[in-house]
Amino acid sequence: MNFKKDRFYVTVDAVVFTILDNELKIIIIRRKNPPFKGYFALPGGFVELDENLDGAAERELKEETGVENIFLKKLKPFGKVGRDSRGRVITIPYLAIISGKNVKLHSTCDAELARWYSIYNLPKLAFDHKEIISYALNKLRSEIEKSNIAFQIIPKKFTLTELQRVYEIILNKKLDKRNFRKKLSELLILKELPETKMEGAHRPARLYSFRLREYKKF
Amino acid sequence: MNFKKDRFYVTVDAVVFTILDNELKIIIIRRKNPPFKGYFALPGGFVELDENLDGAAERELKEETGVENIFLKKLKPFGKVGRDSRGRVITIPYLAIISGKNVKLHSTCDAELARWYSIYNLPKLAFDHKEIISYALNKLRSEIEKSNIAFQIIPKKFTLTELQRVYEIILNKKLDKRNFRKKLSELLILKELPETKMEGAHRPARLYSFRLREYKKF
DNA sequence: AAATATTAATGTATTTTTTACACTATCCTA
């Protein structure tokens, strides 16, 4: 790409969370090209002139992860003069959370193979991506307390213990089992399934599904 | 301005709230130029290439109202393809709330004299400004419940009844006087002044000031 | 000077929400 100094460029960056190995992780790529060549960064790219912002975010996410039809939340833009040495670049971060289990991370022309990094152990990052991630993490935490965004990361059928673990890992704190279940049952968002899940030498756990699979604020 | 079809343009739009005549109002201008010539719109303008987004918002607000050093909250961008017929324009809305009493609204080269419009009685608006205003109003309401942003709109010295009125007008609902005062006193953000305010044939009201004039989340 | 009208100031009881906490159930394995 041939950068001109007389215009704006608009990028989208995706802060894609998942839970792997009981840790909250995000996708980080390693940059192949300047600026910040060799540095780690959020996956992202330039918005096309005839492309909506949401569309660009969906496209980028698809390229990196193969994941489609996911809820993407637009965040406030970051656009300080000088944040990108190539020119004046405004970036629009998107927040997503996906079930990482089956995702195959691809390399792209601009980035070496994407990898999952623990949110608590990030490498040094290009641009202002550290700041963006920190902002997105706060948003994720407030979002999960006020919406059913958690369904994005959980399998169709799940046990209450599994769901609680998702909340605990995202919020980074222990929750009380009975209080957690009480609140859930008041919200009426779960459907009890006629199946159970056996795992190990103990009582099998009831399986549930979300009543509404769509994104919904409580 | 000579628009090219091969690049992005970035604007800032200000959703500037105030309370006048016991009503929540925002600044609306009337456009002098196409597109949407003659339509009403939010004040705003193009970000310069060497100008930060916040800087552009401050500048626009200053031009329209003469107000400086105000808290401006950046909101999520709006950038659908086709929202501006001149080219691809991404706009970044900013939320502000100011004391409108002493503000002199100016006309600018791009806009006829700005006017205050009741939030509940807006004219037909250009672009996607209706959607932006609706989003900003929600933000304002959640902000005022979780921060001391109200100090932006209230005089240095004020009575508790006056402060309550601000909350009622913004939230568009009656509040209980005793509960309102109890919560305020728990927050420890007010300083009781040794003065009172006499207005009308009744007991004079104690004056207060904010302990912290800076913007602060509770 | 007393009565009236008007808004300021104040506290308590009730309801709702949040938090803390421990035992029984069901399965597998040894």
Add this chain to the structure above:
DNA sequence: TAGGATAGTGTAAAAAATACATTAATATTT
């Protein structure tokens, strides 16, 4: 069949939110 493991369940206490009515201080009217 005893032991180990996680599932499942309810209640009491604390905290937060809500509902509500009387007295205080002033100017005006009579």
